[in-house]
Amino acid sequence: MSKDASDKLRQEVRDWLSAHWKGVDNHQWRLDVVLAGWAAPTFPENAYGRGLSTTLAKVVSAEFEAVGAPRSCQDLGTSAVHGWVRMVGMAVARFGGAHLRETFLRDLLSGDADNGVALYSEPSAGSDLASLQTKATLDGDHWVVNGQKVWSSSAAESTWGVLLARTNENVPKHQGISFFVIEMRQPGIDIRPIKQITGDSEFSEVFLTDVHVPVENVVGEIDGGWSVLQEVLAAEREWLGAYLEAGNRPGVTAEELDRTGMVTTEGAADLIDAARSAGRADDSAVRQAIAQLHTWRLVHHWNNERLMSGDSGSSPVAAAALGKLASSRILHATGRFKAQMLGPEAMMYGSEHRAAEYVNREVMNAFINSVGGGSDQIQRNIISERLLGLPRGHAPDRGVAFKDIRKSVVS
Numbered sequence: 001m002s003k004d005a006s007d008k009l010r011q012e013v014r015d016w017l018s019a020h021w022k023g024v025d026n027h028q029w030r031l032d033v034v035l036a037g038w039a040a041p042t043f044p045e046n047a048y049g050r051g052l053s054t055t056l057a058k059v060v061s062a063e064f065e066a067v068g069a070p071r072s073c074q075d076l077g078t079s080a081v082h083g084w085v086r087m088v089g090m091a092v093a094r095f096g097g098a099h100l101r102e103t104f105l106r107d108l109l110s111g112d113a114d115n116g117v118a119l120y121s122e123p124s125a126g127s128d129l130a131s132l133q134t135k136a137t138l139d140g141d142h143w144v145v146n147g148q149k150v151w152s153s154s155a156a157e158s159t160w161g162v163l164l165a166r167t168n169e170n171v172p173k174h175q176g177i178s179f180f181v182i183e184m185r186q187p188g189i190d191i192r193p194i195k196q197i198t199g200d201s202e203f204s205e206v207f208l209t210d211v212h213v214p215v216e217n218v219v220g221e222i223d224g225g226w227s228v229l230q231e232v233l234a235a236e237r238e239w240l241g242a243y244l245e246a247g248n249r250p251g252v253t254a255e256e257l258d259r260t261g262m263v264t265t266e267g268a269a270d271l272i273d274a275a276r277s278a279g280r281a282d283d284s285a286v287r288q289a290i291a292q293l294h295t296w297r298l299v300h301h302w303n304n305e306r307l308m309s310g311d312s313g314s315s316p317v318a319a320a321a322l323g324k325l326a327s328s329r330i331l332h333a334t335g336r337f338k339a340q341m342l343g344p345e346a347m348m349y350g351s352e353h354r355a356a357e358y359v360n361r362e363v364m365n366a367f368i369n370s371v372g373g374g375s376d377q378i379q380r381n382i383i384s385e386r387l388l389g390l391p392r393g394h395a396p397d398r399g400v401a402f403k404d405i406r407k408s409v410v411s
Contacts, residue, residue, distance in 0.1 A: 006059055009052075013038070013063040021069045030110045033071045038064070039109040040075040040085060040093075047093035047101045048109055049075075074109060078239070084108065084116045087235045088162050092181070095220040095228050104160075104181055117158035117184065118236075119149040119206060120229075124408040126151075127378050129164070130173040130226065131407065134208065136165035136180070138215070143167075143180070145211040153372065155191045155204040158184045162232070163213070168223045169403040176402055179225030179232075181217045188212075198364050230317055236373045237320035238307055268294040271337060277355075278341040289337055293330065300326045318386035321379040328370045328379075335363035 020032055033039045034048050041057045043049025052060070057073050064072035074085040089108050092100050107113035125132040134147025145165055155161070161184050168176030188211040193201035220228040271290045275281045300323065307319045338359045339346040348356040370376045384390040397405045 006056065009056055009059050010063060013060050017063065017067055017069060021067055023068075025070050027110070030071050031106075034106055034109045038072045040089060041073060042075045043090065043093040043105075047096075048105055049093065071111075081111075081114050083236070083239045084114075086239050087232050088116065088181075090235060091179075091228055091232050092219055094231070095179075096181075097216055097218075099216040100181060100219065113160055115154065115158045115160075117152050117155045117161040117206075119152055119155075119161045119163040119182075119208075121151045122148055123150055127375055129229075130177065131405075132164055132166060132177065133407065134163075134165045136167050136178060136213065138167075141215055143213040143215065143218075145180075145182070145208050145213060147208050149206040149208070151194070151203045151372070152191075152206050153203055155184070155206050156193060156201075160184055162219075164225055164229060166402065167225075170401050171223065172399055173397065173402045173405065174226045176223050177225040177229075178222050179219040179228040180213050181219060182211065182213050186211065196364075198361055202368075233374060234316040234320040237324035237379070238304065238316075268297070271334070274338045274341040278343065280341065286341075293333055293337060296326070296330050296333070300330060318382055321374070321382040322387065324369070324373065325376055325379040325383065328366070328376050331366035331369055332363075335359065335366050339363060 016036060016038070020029075020036075022029075030039075037043075037045070037048060037050040038060055040048060041050040041052040041060050042054060043051075045051050050057075054076065057076055061073040061076065064070070074082050075090065076082075077085070085108060089105060092105055092108075096104070104113065119134075120129060120132075122132050122134060132147075134145065134149065136143040136145045138144075143165075145163065147165065149163075152161075161182050163180040163182050164177055165180060166176055167178040170176070188209045190207040190209070192205045192207070194203045194205060195201055196203065219225070268290050271293055272281065275283070275286050275290065280286045303319075303323055303326065307316070307323060342355060342359055345353065345356050346359055349360055350357060374382075381393065385392055
């Protein structure tokens, strides 16, 4: 990034803010930011973006923050809403048709379409997602979808979803899948929450019966959804690991997170507090454990910075898999450490044992990152094949038309 380009952009942003920011974050303000290209400046110009590099986009973010103006650079953000912008928003910006780019992206960036759900996994298609059996059949100007999805996060609160469905059974399994954006609040969609070990119900089963999807809501080519999915999953793994790792720390507010999702101080305050509460802050073994976890967090932060800069030196999918796997290790190790600091009390649960309840929830929630967005085992496969160059595993259905593959029957 040249200094001239940075200075020119900085002045342009300042002039625009001077003319538009009135100190009120209302719908008109949010729409103004979108139409000006500041809401997601790394997006293409034909998708409410500016086509800027991540480095230049941070100049935009800094100028908005300097005057207290919100809603800029959602493509770099770390909240759950920003995750959808980074995952689905960028996919629609790159592969979606004019209708989706004009309407869906505008609503997503302006906040009119905050709540989304990923309809990927099925009872017989989890780690082997390409084996999915949910089917979409073309009928005039819309697709008719029938099937079942599972482990769908926040499905009950969602107004829209991204859906993988099979549109061609006469080709190998990866080649006959399409990627759709669908309306969730319509006839034929039955959502059934799943009770988790924590007592929450963040995930649901979703049954789709004759659900209609307009033809213009296909993202990418028909039967080419798998390649779109790879872009989405790479963004999800990069965002999800950072989001959960930071969000699992007590007392961390949105203002304390930097653009990669790590605490801006890059510190170990939560670990030190746990050790002090246990009276073990001077224990050399405990201090060593804190130093190790602190180091893992720092390296994870640096790797996220490299990935976001586009200078990771490897495929984005593989680099994101490495980051997500690292996040899992950090989350599980952090939970174990805090449980050890708490001692026997960590076996307690319930509102009358607040410290133990928090630690236990942290330990159990760590498994979200180990499963969601692709399990740790799948990340290891990706890393071994795409980063280390190891041979691919045996796949007896490789090259076989999906209709000819033996498969489980979902009742």
